[in-house]
Amino acid sequence: MRNSLPERRQERGWSQQRLADELGVSRQTVISIEKGRFDPSLPVAFRLAAVFECRIEELFSPE
């Protein structure tokens, strides 16, 4: 799944660790999601949308 996490995170000047702390997951989880190698669970997807104040569809799109 493609995603715009790296761009949105960098817009805020956040590190991967900072985003991981916001989500309550490990830094490796953020790395894997950003690389498109790990599809987050629905609760994480909703938390990402809440953190970036957007809709889930704006964050993720099918390949």
Add this chain to the structure above:
Amino acid sequence: MTNAPATRTTSRFGRARFGGGTPALVAATLLGGAAISSALGALYAALGEHGTQGDAWLRFTVMAVVTLPVAAALVWAASVDRSSLTDATERPEDSVESAWFDRAARGAFGDTFMTVGLAAAAFSITGLQVDTGLLLLGLATLIGIDVAVRYLLAKRADA
């Protein structure tokens, strides 16, 4: 949402979930571990072949010493407040490491099922007799190694 995440006091060893600090957790870990390992040592000594009193003490001591680290670790795991641990994630079940472990455990289950089935068939056909304790120890070791290798492969594939 630009504020920094709420910080909480954490430590490497953590705090006790029953309300105490790190010293209370250390005490509970050591005392609980010693109690469990002593009980196992006493059971092992009592179930052993009747020899001299010195043999019974030796059996007790060896079993108690060998099981103390594992028993203490189990008491610590049951007593620690996860949120007080340094670097512990708030939602480990949503982290990628959890997905790696799930994949490794699923794969190891299939491997174990196949191994046990093939071994049972082989033993039935050949009439080979193997010590039960040794067999179970081998199986437990195999499962542990299988899960560890599969976890590392999953990590390498996703990281």
